Amino acid sequence: MDLSQQIKTCIDGKREHYTTLLQRMVQQPSTVGNEQGVQTIVAEKLHELDLEVDVWEPDYQTLSQNPFFNSTRKSFKGSPNVVGVLPGSGGGHSIMLNGHIDVVPAGDLDPWEDDPFSGKVKDGKLFGRGATDMKGGNLALIIALETIKEMNLTLKGDIIFCSVIEEESGGSGTLSAIEKGYKADVALIPEPSQMKIFPKQQGSNWFRLKVKGISAHGGTRYEGVSAIDKGVLVYQTLLELEKKRNDRITDPLYADNPIPIPLNVGSFKGGYFPSAVPDHVEIEGRYGIAPGETIEEARQEFEDTLANLAEKDPWFQKHPVEVEWFGLRLPPGDCPLNHAFMDVLKATYTSIKQEEPVIAGSTWGTDGGLLTQAGDIPSVIFGPGTTSMAHFANEYIELDKIFETAEIITHAIIEWCNTNK
Amino acid sequence: MDLSQQIKTCIDGKREHYTTLLQRMVQQPSTVGNEQGVQTIVAEKLHELDLEVDVWEPDYQTLSQNPFFNSTRKSFKGSPNVVGVLPGSGGGHSIMLNGHIDVVPAGDLDPWEDDPFSGKVKDGKLFGRGATDMKGGNLALIIALETIKEMNLTLKGDIIFCSVIEEESGGSGTLSAIEKGYKADVALIPEPSQMKIFPKQQGSNWFRLKVKGISAHGGTRYEGVSAIDKGVLVYQTLLELEKKRNDRITDPLYADNPIPIPLNVGSFKGGYFPSAVPDHVEIEGRYGIAPGETIEEARQEFEDTLANLAEKDPWFQKHPVEVEWFGLRLPPGDCPLNHAFMDVLKATYTSIKQEEPVIAGSTWGTDGGLLTQAGDIPSVIFGPGTTSMAHFANEYIELDKIFETAEIITHAIIEWCNTNK
Numbered sequence: 001m002d003l004s005q006q007i008k009t010c011i012d013g014k015r016e017h018y019t020t021l022l023q024r025m026v027q028q029p030s031t032v033g034n035e036q037g038v039q040t041i042v043a044e045k046l047h048e049l050d051l052e053v054d055v056w057e058p059d060y061q062t063l064s065q066n067p068f069f070n071s072t073r074k075s076f077k078g079s080p081n082v083v084g085v086l087p088g089s090g091g092g093h094s095i096m097l098n099g100h101i102d103v104v105p106a107g108d109l110d111p112w113e114d115d116p117f118s119g120k121v122k123d124g125k126l127f128g129r130g131a132t133d134m135k136g137g138n139l140a141l142i143i144a145l146e147t148i149k150e151m152n153l154t155l156k157g158d159i160i161f162c163s164v165i166e167e168e169s170g171g172s173g174t175l176s177a178i179e180k181g182y183k184a185d186v187a188l189i190p191e192p193s194q195m196k197i198f199p200k201q202q203g204s205n206w207f208r209l210k211v212k213g214i215s216a217h218g219g220t221r222y223e224g225v226s227a228i229d230k231g232v233l234v235y236q237t238l239l240e241l242e243k244k245r246n247d248r249i250t251d252p253l254y255a256d257n258p259i260p261i262p263l264n265v266g267s268f269k270g271g272y273f274p275s276a277v278p279d280h281v282e283i284e285g286r287y288g289i290a291p292g293e294t295i296e297e298a299r300q301e302f303e304d305t306l307a308n309l310a311e312k313d314p315w316f317q318k319h320p321v322e323v324e325w326f327g328l329r330l331p332p333g334d335c336p337l338n339h340a341f342m343d344v345l346k347a348t349y350t351s352i353k354q355e356e357p358v359i360a361g362s363t364w365g366t367d368g369g370l371l372t373q374a375g376d377i378p379s380v381i382f383g384p385g386t387t388s389m390a391h392f393a394n395e396y397i398e399l400d401k402i403f404e405t406a407e408i409i410t411h412a413i414i415e416w417c418n419t420n421k
Numbered sequence: 422m423d424l425s426q427q428i429k430t431c432i433d434g435k436r437e438h439y440t441t442l443l444q445r446m447v448q449q450p451s452t453v454g455n456e457q458g459v460q461t462i463v464a465e466k467l468h469e470l471d472l473e474v475d476v477w478e479p480d481y482q483t484l485s486q487n488p489f490f491n492s493t494r495k496s497f498k499g500s501p502n503v504v505g506v507l508p509g510s511g512g513g514h515s516i517m518l519n520g521h522i523d524v525v526p527a528g529d530l531d532p533w534e535d536d537p538f539s540g541k542v543k544d545g546k547l548f549g550r551g552a553t554d555m556k557g558g559n560l561a562l563i564i565a566l567e568t569i570k571e572m573n574l575t576l577k578g579d580i581i582f583c584s585v586i587e588e589e590s591g592g593s594g595t596l597s598a599i600e601k602g603y604k605a606d607v608a609l610i611p612e613p614s615q616m617k618i619f620p621k622q623q624g625s626n627w628f629r630l631k632v633k634g635i636s637a638h639g640g641t642r643y644e645g646v647s648a649i650d651k652g653v654l655v656y657q658t659l660l661e662l663e664k665k666r667n668d669r670i671t672d673p674l675y676a677d678n679p680i681p682i683p684l685n686v687g688s689f690k691g692g693y694f695p696s697a698v699p700d701h702v703e704i705e706g707r708y709g710i711a712p713g714e715t716i717e718e719a720r721q722e723f724e725d726t727l728a729n730l731a732e733k734d735p736w737f738q739k740h741p742v743e744v745e746w747f748g749l750r751l752p753p754g755d756c757p758l759n760h761a762f763m764d765v766l767k768a769t770y771t772s773i774k775q776e777e778p779v780i781a782g783s784t785w786g787t788d789g790g791l792l793t794q795a796g797d798i799p800s801v802i803f804g805p806g807t808t809s810m811a812h813f814a815n816e817y818i819e820l821d822k823i824f825e826t827a828e829i830i831t832h833a834i835i836e837w838c839n840t841n842k
Binding site: 202267270275281 | 695
């Protein structure tokens with residue numbers, strides 16, 4: 001029996017066991033601040049697999065000094081990270097398996113057909129908030145670890161499995177793992193990519209702009225200056241900036257993407273009374289950041305563009321647009337296309353699936369950005385879930401996809417960790 | 422002693438009396454629903470002058486059937502109108518003297534140096550909400566009535582003095598007076614015109630537009646349709662409509678006015694989340710209506726323009742802009758420039774002030790619109806207050822301006838009402 005066959009047999013024999021484990025994980029509503037329950041299940045599992053298990057609550061005082069820190073929390077009490085290490089015998093490549101355990105809130109309950117944390121299985125799908133984003137992916141990693149243990153393989157390189165908190169709220173969990181010194185030659189993150197391979201991941205940063213005008217009575221509106229007029233000019237300038245930034249992107253990975261790094265204006269709000277000239281507009285949005293670009297470089301280009309508005313309209317000379325960066329801030333993630341792990345992953349995928357994998361760039365940010373930029377670990381996304389399921393009601397994951405992904409990952413890890421450095 | 426001198430002597434002798442009366446009127450905070458107190462003072466004064474006094478609360482059931490009715494109130498209990506009639510001996514022109522007794526709320530108290538309803542007199546100015554808009558104007562009318570009585574003049578035409586409620590909230594007070602049958606050959610409204618004569622008054626109507634888009638994740642914004650994008654197009658179309666409508670206005674009265682009938686977009690609000698493509702935008706504003714135009718005609722042009730948006734962008738074919746007319750709705754007011762009363766008023770002004778009056782169009786709506794369109798009474802604005810004081814903190818009126826306006830009005834009424842029809 002060849003390696004692939006052995007892996008498949010191992011996994012197939014424990015499908016029910018894994019399904020139950022995922023149900024238990026999904027039934028823990030691990031929204032921000034409520035991660036303890038599911039992390040306990042994960043840690044128990046890692047102990048059972050005889051890994052070196054590390055459980056800790058990130059220290060706010062230390063972590064908040066990190067320039068990549070981005071959280072509104074003031075404490076991580078009750079929100080532990082869990083890491084399990086399977087040390088290699090030496091000489092091989094190491095890999096970090098990273099998956100976030102936090103989930104976004106269930107949101108409006110009306111559209112949910114079942115309890116959002118039911119973990120119900122129906123027609124080969126497991127339902128619940130976090131099933132696709134990304135506890136199903138995390139399960140694929142656990143399956144890989146368990147399969148390697150079951151097969152009694154001792155690999156040369158280390159495997160570091162990180163079950164992290166806070167990905168949905170700024171990445172403090174992964175940042176804390178990096179600060180603790182966890183490091184590897186490559187990172188694999190099974191975010192919901194529909195089994196596509198994303199060696200590049202879009203970063204993003206939220207912005208808030210304040211545009212000023214001068215109020216006046218609507219009947220003599222020419223006595224005022226409409227902040228909406230000025231805000232429209234700002235809006236058009238942002239669209240031009242988006243075009244300029246995207247025109248620069250020639251990476252064939254993005255060939256099929258009409259706007260690889262979108263600048264999305266999410267809201268435009270100004271004015272207070274029908275009969276008054278509006279004296280302020282607030283614009284909020286999400287600024288896409290290209291793989292290979294730092295957040296600082298991207299912000300600088302954005303701020304410079306708005307500072308140059310006075311060339312279009314002298315109003316902005318004395319009333320410059322105020323720029324605030326807030327909320328979401330995810331650096332872009334990146335693994336060079338010619339990285340050796342990419343070859344391993346692609347070859348494994350092709351041999352198991354009997355077709356070439358789709359290689360693309362993700363349109364969303366992940367903890368891979370922090371791993372790439374703060375941890376200096378090239379990061380690849382490859383997971384069983386579906387993007388369009390994430391954050392929506394009736395979220396589910398197809399169980400078969402998890403097992404298939406687990407097969408490929410297990411195989412790729414064995415290949416990678418047994419290759420000499 | 423000529424007539425002007427007699428009038429001036431009468432008024433000057435009672436300056437203190439009138440100042441105290443205005444103080445008492447301003448000290449009554451006659452915001453919507455609280456008009457009873459000041460109307461009692463007005464009615465007492467009219468009785469004292471031996472006028473035929475009519476005090477009534479408008480009947481909601483009847484009034485709300487009127488196509489010009491525009492109020493959110495369901496009852497006018499406790500909010501009386503007061504009318505005082507000084508009948509003429511017959512054969513002369515009649516005049517309606519119309520002034521609203523309601524005031525807008527004091528608003529934020531911080532910027533007020535005194536109690537907003539203090540009626541404090543300092544340096545020839547009387548302070549308080551409603552002093553300029555328009556109890557000072559109403560006082561000028563009362564002075565005119567009292568002066569005519571004091572001079573023991575019996576005029577040929579009737580004088581109908583209306584102290585009305587609800588001007589600031591849609592004009593129900595004046596509409597009720599029209600429905601009760603009060604009618605004259607001309608109406609004079611001493612709204613704060615800074616003693617300019619406004620034979621034409623801009624009307625206005627508030628609008629609310631709903632513009633649709635399709636939501637999507639900001640990272641793949643090209644999968645959605647930004648309602649802000651579409652809203653900007655709507656906004657630009659409104660500006661074009663404003664230009665088209667104003668280009669048509671060739672009346673020399675508006676020669677100095679850069680936008681005689683502005684279309685003011687007061688607010689533009691859309692979107693809900695930085696990382697989401699906005700699926701709706703709501704635009705509110707004030708649509709200026711030209712003297713001589715009906716509200717229906719103006720609305721039709723507005724709605725047709727938005728209905729034609731599909732020619733610019735096929736999106737609007739299936740997602741037309743929803744138009745709602747709400748809140749303020751004031752028809753434009755109008756007195757023909759060649760109306761005989763205009764000649765009387767201009768000549769009186771010139772003889773007393775020894776300078777030509779400024780004749781212009783008001784940039785705001787008044788009850789003159791209802792008098793013109795619902796009552797068929799040509800209406801002229803001429804008052805002592807200052808537009809820029811109205812609705813602001815520390816509102817005041819210069820007492821001298823009231824007395825000067827009263828002199829001109831008294832003289833003009835005598836001339837007008839003694840002219841045979």
